[in-house]
Amino acid sequence: MTRVLIADDHAIVRAGLRTLVKEEADLELAGEASSGREALQLAEALHPDIVILDLSMPDLDGIQVTRQLRTTLPAARVLILTVHQDEALAREALRAGASGYIIKQAAEAELISAIRTVQIGDVYVPPKMLRALLVEPPRASATGPRPEELLTPREVDVLKLLVQGYTNRQIADELILSVRTVEGYRATLTDKLGLHNRAELVRYARQHGLLP
DSSP states (O other): OOEEEOOOOOOOHHHHHHHHHHSSTEEEEEEEEEHHHHHHHHHHHHOOSSSEEEEEOOOSSSSHHHHHHHOOOOOOOEEESSOOHHEEEEEEEHHTTSEEEETTSOHHHHHHHHHHHHHHHBHHHHHHHOOOSSSSSSSTTOOOOOOHHHHHHHHHHHHHHTTTOOOHHHHHHHHTTTTTHHHHHHHHHHHHOOOHHHHHHEEEEEEEEOOO
Protein backbone atom coordinates (compact mmCIF):
# COMPACT_ATOMS: atom_id res chain seq x y z
CA MET A 1 0.00 0.00 0.00
CA THR A 2 1.37 3.41 -1.01
CA ARG A 3 0.81 6.02 1.68
CA VAL A 4 0.06 9.57 0.51
CA LEU A 5 0.33 12.82 2.45
CA ILE A 6 -1.63 15.81 1.08
CA ALA A 7 -0.48 19.38 1.80
CA ASP A 8 -2.52 22.35 0.58
CA ASP A 9 -3.80 25.43 2.38
CA HIS A 10 -7.19 25.26 0.63
CA ALA A 11 -9.67 22.87 2.24
CA ILE A 12 -11.59 22.38 -1.01
CA VAL A 13 -8.45 21.26 -2.83
CA ARG A 14 -7.57 18.87 0.00
CA ALA A 15 -11.09 17.42 -0.12
CA GLY A 16 -10.79 16.73 -3.84
CA LEU A 17 -7.39 15.12 -3.45
CA ARG A 18 -8.62 13.08 -0.49
CA THR A 19 -11.46 11.65 -2.56
CA LEU A 20 -9.15 10.92 -5.46
CA VAL A 21 -6.68 9.03 -3.27
CA LYS A 22 -9.36 7.04 -1.47
CA GLU A 23 -10.83 5.84 -4.77
CA GLU A 24 -7.57 4.06 -5.64
CA ALA A 25 -7.35 0.61 -4.07
CA ASP A 26 -3.57 0.64 -3.60
CA LEU A 27 -3.33 4.19 -2.21
CA GLU A 28 -3.83 5.07 1.44
CA LEU A 29 -4.29 8.59 2.82
CA ALA A 30 -1.59 9.01 5.44
CA GLY A 31 -2.60 12.52 6.49
CA GLU A 32 -3.39 16.10 5.51
CA ALA A 33 -1.55 19.35 6.14
CA SER A 34 -2.69 22.93 5.61
CA SER A 35 0.73 24.60 5.71
CA GLY A 36 4.34 23.93 4.78
CA ARG A 37 5.51 23.57 8.38
CA GLU A 38 2.68 21.17 9.17
CA ALA A 39 3.59 19.14 6.08
CA LEU A 40 7.17 18.77 7.35
CA GLN A 41 5.98 17.77 10.82
CA LEU A 42 3.51 15.19 9.51
CA ALA A 43 5.98 13.80 6.99
CA GLU A 44 8.52 13.22 9.75
CA ALA A 45 5.89 11.57 11.96
CA LEU A 46 4.02 9.52 9.33
CA HIS A 47 6.75 8.65 6.77
CA PRO A 48 4.52 8.79 3.67
CA ASP A 49 5.67 7.33 0.36
CA ILE A 50 4.33 10.27 -1.67
CA VAL A 51 3.74 13.88 -0.67
CA ILE A 52 1.34 15.87 -2.86
CA LEU A 53 2.51 19.38 -2.10
CA ASP A 54 0.98 22.75 -2.98
CA LEU A 55 3.58 25.14 -4.39
CA SER A 56 2.11 28.27 -2.78
CA MET A 57 1.48 28.13 0.95
CA PRO A 58 1.49 30.98 3.46
CA ASP A 59 4.48 29.97 5.59
CA LEU A 60 6.86 27.76 3.58
CA ASP A 61 6.33 27.26 -0.13
CA GLY A 62 6.44 23.87 -1.81
CA ILE A 63 10.01 24.27 -3.02
CA GLN A 64 11.27 25.12 0.46
CA VAL A 65 9.42 22.13 1.89
CA THR A 66 10.80 19.88 -0.86
CA ARG A 67 14.37 20.91 -0.07
CA GLN A 68 13.87 20.10 3.60
CA LEU A 69 12.19 16.77 2.81
CA ARG A 70 15.24 15.74 0.75
CA THR A 71 17.15 15.88 4.05
CA THR A 72 14.60 14.62 6.56
CA LEU A 73 12.75 12.05 4.42
CA PRO A 74 14.80 11.33 1.28
CA ALA A 75 12.79 8.24 0.34
CA ALA A 76 9.54 10.19 -0.03
CA ARG A 77 8.57 11.28 -3.53
CA VAL A 78 7.22 14.81 -3.85
CA LEU A 79 4.59 15.77 -6.41
CA ILE A 80 4.29 19.56 -6.67
CA LEU A 81 0.75 20.80 -7.31
CA THR A 82 0.36 24.37 -8.57
CA VAL A 83 -1.71 26.81 -10.58
CA HIS A 84 1.46 28.07 -12.30
CA GLN A 85 2.21 26.58 -15.71
CA ASP A 86 5.69 28.05 -15.53
CA GLU A 87 8.80 26.30 -16.84
CA ALA A 88 11.17 28.24 -14.57
CA LEU A 89 9.24 27.18 -11.47
CA ALA A 90 9.05 23.60 -12.71
CA ARG A 91 12.83 23.52 -13.20
CA GLU A 92 13.34 24.96 -9.73
CA ALA A 93 11.02 22.37 -8.18
CA LEU A 94 12.74 19.46 -9.92
CA ARG A 95 16.18 20.77 -8.98
CA ALA A 96 15.00 21.01 -5.37
CA GLY A 97 14.24 17.29 -5.47
CA ALA A 98 10.61 17.02 -6.52
CA SER A 99 9.62 13.95 -8.53
CA GLY A 100 6.79 15.66 -10.36
CA TYR A 101 5.09 18.94 -11.22
CA ILE A 102 1.42 19.13 -12.17
CA ILE A 103 -1.07 21.92 -12.76
CA LYS A 104 -4.12 22.09 -10.46
CA GLN A 105 -6.46 22.45 -13.43
CA ALA A 106 -5.40 19.02 -14.72
CA ALA A 107 -8.07 16.36 -15.13
CA GLU A 108 -8.36 13.65 -12.50
CA ALA A 109 -6.96 11.07 -14.92
CA GLU A 110 -3.80 13.16 -15.40
CA LEU A 111 -3.35 13.59 -11.66
CA ILE A 112 -3.63 9.83 -11.14
CA SER A 113 -1.15 9.34 -13.96
CA ALA A 114 1.25 11.74 -12.21
CA ILE A 115 0.88 9.85 -8.92
CA ARG A 116 1.50 6.54 -10.67
CA THR A 117 4.58 7.95 -12.41
CA VAL A 118 6.26 9.17 -9.23
CA GLN A 119 5.08 6.03 -7.43
CA ILE A 120 7.38 3.90 -9.58
CA GLY A 121 10.28 6.30 -9.24
CA ASP A 122 9.95 8.23 -12.52
CA VAL A 123 9.56 11.98 -12.99
CA TYR A 124 6.29 13.52 -14.13
CA VAL A 125 5.78 16.86 -15.88
CA PRO A 126 2.78 17.84 -18.03
CA PRO A 127 3.38 16.76 -21.65
CA LYS A 128 2.75 20.30 -22.93
CA MET A 129 5.58 21.59 -20.72
CA LEU A 130 8.06 18.83 -21.50
CA ARG A 131 9.59 20.32 -24.67
CA ALA A 132 10.24 23.68 -22.98
CA LEU A 133 11.81 21.96 -19.96
CA LEU A 134 14.22 20.04 -22.18
CA VAL A 135 15.61 23.28 -23.59
CA GLU A 136 17.61 25.57 -21.30
CA PRO A 137 16.19 29.08 -21.66
CA PRO A 138 18.42 31.81 -23.13
CA ARG A 139 20.22 33.96 -20.62
CA ALA A 140 22.08 36.75 -22.39
CA SER A 141 19.35 37.47 -24.91
CA ALA A 142 16.77 38.47 -22.33
CA THR A 143 14.70 41.52 -23.14
CA GLY A 144 14.18 44.48 -20.85
CA PRO A 145 16.58 46.47 -18.68
CA ARG A 146 19.43 44.66 -16.94
CA PRO A 147 19.09 44.32 -13.14
CA GLU A 148 22.03 46.66 -12.53
CA GLU A 149 20.21 49.35 -14.54
CA LEU A 150 17.19 49.25 -12.23
CA LEU A 151 18.28 47.81 -8.88
CA THR A 152 20.80 48.66 -6.21
CA PRO A 153 23.38 45.96 -5.33
CA ARG A 154 21.48 45.20 -2.11
CA GLU A 155 18.19 44.82 -4.01
CA VAL A 156 19.92 42.36 -6.34
CA ASP A 157 21.14 40.41 -3.29
CA VAL A 158 17.59 40.21 -1.92
CA LEU A 159 16.21 39.16 -5.31
CA LYS A 160 18.79 36.36 -5.67
CA LEU A 161 17.88 34.89 -2.28
CA LEU A 162 14.15 35.39 -2.78
CA VAL A 163 14.01 33.41 -6.02
CA GLN A 164 16.05 30.61 -4.42
CA GLY A 165 13.21 30.11 -1.94
CA TYR A 166 14.55 31.95 1.09
CA THR A 167 11.95 33.32 3.52
CA ASN A 168 12.04 36.93 4.71
CA ARG A 169 13.60 35.76 7.98
CA GLN A 170 16.27 33.72 6.20
CA ILE A 171 17.10 36.65 3.90
CA ALA A 172 17.34 38.95 6.91
CA ASP A 173 19.71 36.53 8.67
CA GLU A 174 21.81 36.03 5.54
CA LEU A 175 22.20 39.73 4.78
CA ILE A 176 22.19 40.92 8.42
CA LEU A 177 19.05 43.00 8.01
CA SER A 178 15.78 43.29 9.88
CA VAL A 179 12.74 41.41 8.58
CA ARG A 180 10.96 44.73 8.11
CA THR A 181 13.81 45.98 5.93
CA VAL A 182 13.60 42.84 3.79
CA GLU A 183 9.86 43.37 3.41
CA GLY A 184 10.63 46.90 2.19
CA TYR A 185 13.11 45.57 -0.37
CA ARG A 186 10.52 43.09 -1.64
CA ALA A 187 7.99 45.89 -2.13
CA THR A 188 10.62 47.93 -3.95
CA LEU A 189 11.44 45.01 -6.24
CA THR A 190 7.77 44.67 -7.14
CA ASP A 191 7.50 48.39 -7.91
CA LYS A 192 10.72 48.67 -9.91
CA LEU A 193 10.35 45.49 -11.96
CA GLY A 194 6.58 45.51 -12.33
CA LEU A 195 6.49 41.85 -11.27
CA HIS A 196 3.81 40.82 -8.85
CA ASN A 197 4.41 37.20 -7.86
CA ARG A 198 7.24 34.78 -7.25
CA ALA A 199 6.81 33.02 -10.58
CA GLU A 200 7.44 36.28 -12.44
CA LEU A 201 10.47 37.07 -10.25
CA VAL A 202 11.95 33.62 -10.90
CA ARG A 203 11.48 34.06 -14.64
CA TYR A 204 13.15 37.47 -14.55
CA ALA A 205 16.05 36.18 -12.44
CA ARG A 206 16.64 33.23 -14.76
CA GLN A 207 16.52 35.42 -17.88
CA HIS A 208 19.16 37.70 -16.41
CA GLY A 209 21.48 35.02 -15.00
CA LEU A 210 20.69 35.63 -11.32
CA LEU A 211 19.88 32.01 -10.43
CA PRO A 212 22.78 29.69 -9.51
